[in-house]
Amino acid sequence: WTQTYKQSISAAYARFTNFLRIPFDKPKYRPAEKLPFIPTEKEIDQLIAACGFRTSTFLTLLKETGIRSGEAAKLTWNNTDLERKTIKIVPQKHGRARELRISETLISLLKKLPKNSPLVFNAKVQSIRSNFAKQRKRVAIKLNNPRLNQLHYHSLRHWRATIEYQRTKSILHVQQMLGHRNIKNTMVYT
8 A cells, every 4th residue: 555545544444443442542654755747748739639619628627727626526617708708716615715717719619518517527427537548548549548547637737837837937927827725736837
């Protein structure tokens, strides 16, 4: 078991013993620090091009904005202003609400989505994620690029943060874009 897995199991067991009022001295585990996988823009674009329309629109949104997949899945039409070219993000994980600019390309993709629900993508994160995993695997085999199998939704967040930091040289700008309250969280991304 990895140190991270041991930490998770230990935390779950501690909650269980607390519920049963059984004394338990939780061991401390220090997970190894790993560098995140950051794909190239070419790899991201290849994957977006090979996916179905809804998935590619979802991935384009993540690529352009760096928002979390859960934030994208909960994006509503009310929080999407296609005239002003902005979206308002309702935060997850105790983050900050923010308003982000989007491109004309993304706007044209969003306009093609059906508006039969208050949610832009009208699907649960799990169903979008499982569909994405199947498409990613198919594309990795088709393009003979096993690196694509390492690409996850969160990889796009890391990529966007890295690109924004290289462009602006402002960690505070990246922090605000990602919606982090603590700059230490932002440092992981850049």
